[in-house]
Amino acid sequence: MNILLLGSGGREHTIAWKLAQSPRLTSLFIAPGNAGTATTGTNIPVAVNDFPAIREACILHRIGMVIVGPEDPLVNGIHDFFLADDELRNIPVIGPTRQAAMLEGSKDFAKAFLQRHGIPTAAYGTYTIETLTDGIAFLKRLEPPYVLKADGLAAGKGVVICPTLEEATAELTAMLSDAKFGEASSKVVIEEFLQGIELSAFVITDGVNYRIFPEAKDYKKIGSGDTGPNTGGMGSISPVPFARGNFLEQVERQVIRPTLEGLKMEGISYKGFIFFGLMNVQGVPYVIEYNCRLGDPETESVLPRIQADFVELCQAVADGTVNQVGMELDSRYTASVMLVSEGYPGSYEKGREITGLDEVSGSIVFHAGTKTVDGRIVTNGGRVLAVTSFGETMAEALEQSYENAAKIKFEGKYYRTDLGFDL
Ligand code: AMP
Numbered sequence: 022m023n024i025l026l027l028g029s030g031g032r033e034h035t036i037a038w039k040l041a042q043s044p045r046l047t048s049l050f051i052a053p054g055n056a057g058t059a060t061t062g063t064n065i066p067v068a069v070n071d072f073p074a075i076r077e078a079c080i081l082h083r084i085g086m087v088i089v090g091p092e093d094p095l096v097n098g099i100h101d102f103f104l105a106d107d108e109l110r111n112i113p114v115i116g117p118t119r120q121a122a123m124l125e126g127s128k129d130f131a132k133a134f135l136q137r138h139g140i141p142t143a144a145y146g147t148y149t150i151e152t153l154t155d156g157i158a159f160l161k162r163l164e165p166p167y168v169l170k171a172d173g174l175a176a177g178k179g180v181v182i183c184p185t186l187e188e189a190t191a192e193l194t195a196m197l198s199d200a201k202f203g204e205a206s207s208k209v210v211i212e213e214f215l216q217g218i219e220l221s222a223f224v225i226t227d228g229v230n231y232r233i234f235p236e237a238k239d240y241k242k243i244g245s246g247d248t249g250p251n252t253g254g255m256g257s258i259s260p261v262p263f264a265r266g267n268f269l270e271q272v273e274r275q276v277i278r279p280t281l282e283g284l285k286m287e288g289i290s291y292k293g294f295i296f297f298g299l300m301n302v303q304g305v306p307y308v309i310e311y312n313c314r315l316g317d318p319e320t321e322s323v324l325p326r327i328q329a330d331f332v333e334l335c336q337a338v339a340d341g342t343v344n345q346v347g348m349e350l351d352s353r354y355t356a357s358v359m360l361v362s363e364g365y366p367g368s369y370e371k372g373r374e375i376t377g378l379d380e381v382s383g384s385i386v387f388h389a390g391t392k393t394v395d396g397r398i399v400t401n402g403g404r405v406l407a408v409t410s411f412g413e414t415m416a417e418a419l420e421q422s423y424e425n426a427a428k429i430k431f432e433g434k435y436y437r438t439d440l441g442f443d444l
């Protein structure tokens with residue numbers, strides 16, 4: 022089968038790498054891809070939200086399945102676009118419809134869904150410009166710090182945590198009155214602040230059956246010891262030591278099953294991946310957020326541990342037979358260290374030559390922000406490369422990744438050297 026994968030980050034290189042191991046794959050196309058995905062298939066210069074161009078590519082390359090990496094095209098309705106087109110209708114899209122992707126596309130929708138189905142989540146209120154004074158009154162009833170979330174997609178920047186009531190009031194006003202995040206903050210969710218350790222859980226579902234993927238921990242802050250601004254993610258580890266046994270059973274019972282049953286009960290068909298951003302609050306798994314896709318950089322440590330054929334697994338989503346695919350896991354640890362451009366998550370230079378990739382041994386290098394220019398691989402984003410390794414222990418996996426991270430060179434290379442410090 023020919024497959025089209027949408028996206029261009031480390032998550033997509035990892036998915037492409039996994040798909041390429043399947044004997045069921047004939048040709049893999051990645052739109053738009055990066056220098057890493059180009060080694061696993063053919064990159065095509067089509068943007069993930071350019072649905073007419075994606076349509077043409079599907080027809081031209083006789084695509085039998087589309088796998089969607091990022092949330093944007095899902096929230097914009099790519100799945101619905103395929104269902105509404107006579108020539109595309111029979112091409113399965115792995116990723117939910119627009120309505121189901123609202124779990125990520127609207128924080129207010131997600132919070133109301135969580136409450137309706139009795140799934141542990143922080144207390145909240147949703148406010149608009151008309152109810153700004155109620156929002157300020159709600160803030161006054163909460164303890165600091167204050168969590169404010171733009172309702173819509175805001176490229177991962179829509180969550181603001183304010184230490185004081187004054188700052189929270191100013192932020193709420195900026196979001197609602199000054200459209201700080203544009204249309205995305207025309208509604209704002211205010212949440213009670215939760216204290217605990219975060220982890221990411223994932224399922225793949227055909228709408229009826231599901232399979233749980235290995236859990237992972239993502240390191241979001243730019244600086245050592247979890248300091249400084251949030252990034253897209255500076256690395257990941259799987260499995261998560263504190264999340265063994267009983268806690269994962271609770272996640273399945275209190276979060277995963279009620280979510281899937283809730284979707285069914287509300288008549289929302291969901292085919293694809295669900296990412297549960299969780300916080301372990303004194304042993305109870307609270308949902309911080311839903312995402313309608315896999316995580317990045319979690320995918321870089323999660324997929325290498327899954328032994329199933331990824332083409333078979335995605336085909337099973339289309340066929341409604343996810344329960345029939347074996348889910349054997351590699352029992353070793355994986356650790357993925359993200360190499361980023363100096364300046365990230367603020368502004369940074371692109372186009373810096375990357376060398377030393379051929380000196381890496383015993384790790385897998387997944388490309389995130391890279392591209393090929395005249396045969397040279399250069400940086401093309403804030404997050405540049407993810408170095409993933411296996412180990413019998415978490416420390417061993419990390420050590421291997423760090424050893425190889427040091428061999429890769431580009432001007433302004435930065436990475437966190439303390440991953441796993443909290444586990
Ligand atoms: P999100 O974009 O929803 O993943 O939120 C970004 C980050 O904000 C999360 O990873 C958490 O670290 C933090 N966060 C979100 N909601 C809460 C909350 N209710 N309590 C404490 N921290 C939160």
Ligand code: GLY
Pocket residue numbers: 239253254312315316317318319
């Ligand atoms: N690693 C967090 C995310 O993918 O949203």
